[in-house]
Amino acid sequence: MKGTNIGELEEVILLIVANLFDNAYGIEIKKEVEEKCNRTITISTVHNVLQRLQEKNFLESRYSDPTPERGGKRKLLFRVTEAGQGALENSREMRESLWKTIPKIAFDRS
Amino acid sequence: MKGTNIGELEEVILLIVANLFDNAYGIEIKKEVEEKCNRTITISTVHNVLQRLQEKNFLESRYSDPTPERGGKRKLLFRVTEAGQGALENSREMRESLWKTIPKIAFDRS
DNA sequence: ATTAATTTCGGTTTTGTCGAATAAATAGTT
DNA sequence: AACTATTTATTCGACAAAACCGAAATTAAT
Numbered sequence: 518m519k520g521t522n523i524g525e526l527e528e529v530i531l532l533i534v535a536n537l538f539d540n541a542y543g544i545e546i547k548k549e550v551e552e553k554c555n556r557t558i559t560i561s562t563v564h565n566v567l568q569r570l571q572e573k574n575f576l577e578s579r580y581s582d583p584t585p586e587r588g589g590k591r592k593l594l595f596r597v598t599e600a601g602q603g604a605l606e607n608s609r610e611m612r613e614s615l616w617k618t619i620p621k622i623a624f625d626r627s
Numbered sequence: 628m629k630g631t632n633i634g635e636l637e638e639v640i641l642l643i644v645a646n647l648f649d650n651a652y653g654i655e656i657k658k659e660v661e662e663k664c665n666r667t668i669t670i671s672t673v674h675n676v677l678q679r680l681q682e683k684n685f686l687e688s689r690y691s692d693p694t695p696e697r698g699g700k701r702k703l704l705f706r707v708t709e710a711g712q713g714a715l716e717n718s719r720e721m722r723e724s725l726w727k728t729i730p731k732i733a734f735d736r737s
Numbered sequence: 738a739t740t741a742a743t744t745t746c747g748g749t750t751t752t753g754t755c756g757a758a759t760a761a762a763t764a765g766t767t
Numbered sequence: 768a769a770c771t772a773t774t775t776a777t778t779c780g781a782c783a784a785a786a787c788c789g790a791a792a793t794t795a796a797t
Contacts, residue, residue, distance in 0.1 A: 522635070522666075522753090522784095523635065524634070524635050524752085524753090524784085524785050524786075525632075525633065525634050525635045525638070525718075525752095525785090525786085526785075526786060526787090527785080527786095528635070528722070529721075529722070529725070532722065532725040532726065532729070533725065535729045535730075535733045535734070536725060536728055536729050536730070536733070538730050538732065538733050542743080542744095543742095543743065543744065544742075544743070544744095553721070553724070553725060554721055556632075558786090558787080558788095559787070559788050559789080560743085560744085560788095561744090561745085561746090561787075561788055561789075561790090562786065562787050562788070564743095564744065564745075565785090565786075565787075565788095566785085566786075566787095568745095569784090569785075583794075583795060583796090584742090584795090585795090585796080586741085586742080586795090586796075587740070587741050587742080587795075587796045587797065588740070588741030588742035588743075588794080588795060588796065588797095589741085589742065589743090589794090589795060589796070590741090590742060590743055590744085590793075590794040590795050590796095591743085591794075591795085592742090592743070592744090593743085593744070597733065597734070599736060602734050609722070609726065611639075611663070611664055612638075612639070612642065612719070612722075614663070615639070615642040615643065615646060615663060616642070616719065618646055619642070619645045619646050620645075620646070620648050622648065623645045623646070623648050623707065624645065624707070624712050626709060632751090632786095634751080634752050634753075634785085634786090635752085635753085635785090636752075636753060636754095637752080637753095652776080652777095653776065653777065654775075654776070654777095668753095668754085669754070669755055669756080670755095670776085670777085671754075671755055671756075671757090671777095671778085671779090672753065672754050672755070674776095674777065674778070675752090675753075675754075675755090675778095676752085676753075676754095678778090679751090679752075693761075693762060694762090694775090695762090695763085696762085696763080696774085696775080697762075697763045697764070697773075697774050697775075698761080698762055698763065698773070698774030698775035698776075699761090699762060699763075699774085699775060699776090700760070700761040700762050700774090700775060700776055700777085701761075701762090701776080701777095702775090702776070702777090703776085703777070738797100739796100739797080740795100740796085740797075741794100741795085741796080741797095742793100742794085742795080742796100743792105743793080743794080743795100744791105744792080744793075744794095745790105745791080745792065745793085746789105746790085746791070746792085747788105747789095747790090747791095748787100748788090748789095749786100749787080749788080750785105750786080750787070750788100751784105751785080751786070751787085752783100752784080752785065752786080753782105753783080753784070753785080754781100754782080754783070754784085755780105755781090755782085755783100756779105756780095756781090757778105757779085757780090757781105758777105758778080758779070758780095759776100759777080759778065759779085760775100760776080760777075760778090761774100761775085761776080761777100762773100762774080762775080762776095763772100763773085763774080763775100764771105764772085764773080764774100765770100765771090765772080765773095766769100766770080766771080766772095767768100767769085767770080767771100
């Protein structure tokens with residue numbers, strides 16, 4: 518991959534960020550990935566991917582204000598960029614077009 | 628990933644193998660990936676992924692007879708296994724469900 | 738100080754990638 | 768028939784990028 522492509526986990530995290538809308542930050546994203554995708558993932562992995570996605574300009578981020586709870590330090594909030602949205606739509610369309618042309622017999626087992 | 632997960636390229640190659648039905652072998656797969664996904668890829672990459680997919684039991688293979696053309700040596704033909712089909716369906720459903728719940732506003736830009 | 742929520746750092750394994758080597762078949766040449 | 772190009776294919780060995788984790792650092796509230 519030449520830096521412009523999008524990996525499997527990158528794609529789901531992009532999708533999760535879009536879903537989380539204005540509460541998309543590390544820990545919340547980790548929770549959603551685990552729930553929605555039925556898989557475990559560490560917070561370090563999430564942040565690692567988030568950073569790569571930002572370097573590729575598929576995500577942008579800003580810091581929130583700290584919340585008034587114990588340990589409530591400021592959060593790094595993410596949002597999908599226009600480029601990110603484009604990448605998401607491209608891979609969706611590409612895969613759907615492949616699904617459409619799979620011959621019926623392909624999945625028959627004898 | 629503990630060997631049971633499926634990468635981005637692994638997924639498209641699985642899809643292409645299903646599409647190619649009974650002519651799914653290295654070079655043909657390479658051509659299809661390049662056409663359908665609008666990206667370049669070497670034959671070594673294709674074979675490498677094919678092999679991993681087989682180790683994961685998402686693909687099975689058999690040798691064809693040689694074809695009667697110049698250099699027409701036997702081909703290694705691939706077919707998606709039941710497990711492979713399952714993996715494909717799972718990731719499709721997972722992504723579609725994420726798409727469905729993205730709030731309308733998420734992709735609005737101000 | 739201590740505790741809690743969050744992100745950052747350093748490193749390992751798995752996936753994605755390629756160039757070059759090898760194998761097997763046909764066509765042409767001697 | 769035996770050899771040697773040429774063509775279609777797959778295998779090998781190596782490296783880069785993506786996926787992954789444990790532990791350290793940071794920041795706010797108690």
